[in-house]
Amino acid sequence: AQKVTQAQTEISVVEKEDVTLDCVYETRDTTYYLFWYKQPPSGELVFLIRRNSFDEQNEISGRYSWNFQKSTSSFNFTITASQVVDSAVYFCALSVPSGGYQKVTFGIGTKLQVIP
């Protein structure tokens, strides 16, 4: 069975601080994909990043960066110089092959509040 753990349910930071959102996953599959989604207060789910299990390179996109470590089954997300617009719930997700489709398991989300 697959599992995604986001141990931080809520985080508050002051604007311009850096913040890291943790994600730990469990799967026996050797091929899988990891994702981060952002859910702003308006409610929609915004795709941020996809990473496959064979690519452990870290990725940076502007103020966002992701650290994938298979050795610790973690896929952490760092926001540098946080801004108020970063306030949202962030979901980590794991996708594995299952009966012809990719079964996606979501974490419960981390609510980030960036205080001006």
Place this chain on the structure above:
Amino acid sequence: DADVTQTPRNRITKTGKRIMLECSQTKGHDRMYWYRQDPGLGLRLIYYSFDVKDINKGEISDGYSVSRQAQAKFSLSLESAIPNQTALYFCATSDRTSPKADTQYFGPGTRLTVL
């Protein structure tokens, strides 16, 4: 225009009523999904469809039914709504032929309240 749209965006109904939530997409994706989101539980899959003739139950399909009227349309029905179906419902799509076939793109969500 949004690639994945959901109607209605908000709905309040009473116990026992039949409710239909609709999802349309212009992404040309073949696969569509319905999820519900509850606080503290993340997103859980209700139904998914690979194409018009291929519909499958997800982990929490009891009390729900779906219809894939066309490749671009996927509706979720609550035959007899009950209060514990109060949740935020999301439609999602993915493209089997894409190099990122495993990536799902979500609609804006429908907030359903059952009184």
